[in-house]
Amino acid sequence: MSNFVNKIKKIWEVILMQQRTIIVNNEQKATKITIQIMLLSSLVFPTLIFLGLIRFYDYDMSKLYVYCAIGLLGTISPFILKKLGVKRGG
Numbered sequence: 717m718s719n720f721v722n723k724i725k726k727i728w729e730v731i732l733m734q735q736r737t738i739i740v741n742n743e744q745k746a747t748k749i750t751i752q753i754m755l756l757s758s759l760v761f762p763t764l765i766f767l768g769l770i771r772f773y774d775y776d777m778s779k780l781y782v783y784c785a786i787g788l789l790g791t792i793s794p795f796i797l798k799k800l801g802v803k804r805g806g
Contacts, residue, residue, distance in 0.1 A: 750794070751794045751795050751798055754791045754792070754794055754795065755791065755792060755795045757791055758787075758788055758791040758792050760787075761784040761785075761787050761788045761791075762784075762788075764780060764784055765777075765780060765781070765784055768780050
């Protein structure tokens with residue numbers, strides 16, 4: 717009986733390992749796509765500043781500079797961290 721239980725445990729460990737591998741691979745693909753989308757969306761902020769400078773809309777430019785700086789930092793930071801080789805925790 718003990719031999720049977722050990723075989724079942726080993727099979728279960730293999731199944732769990734395969735599931736973890738699938739999850740990690742999917743997570744890596746999703747992270748890569750998300751970083752690419754965020755990097756592309758960072759182009760919005762210089763565009764907003766340009767439109768503000770040509771008076772396409774009436775908005776306080778000092779606030780716009782701050783908002784765009786924060787937004788730009790937020791959208792490109794995952795790309796920078798990936799290039800620096802920072803791995804996620806956990």
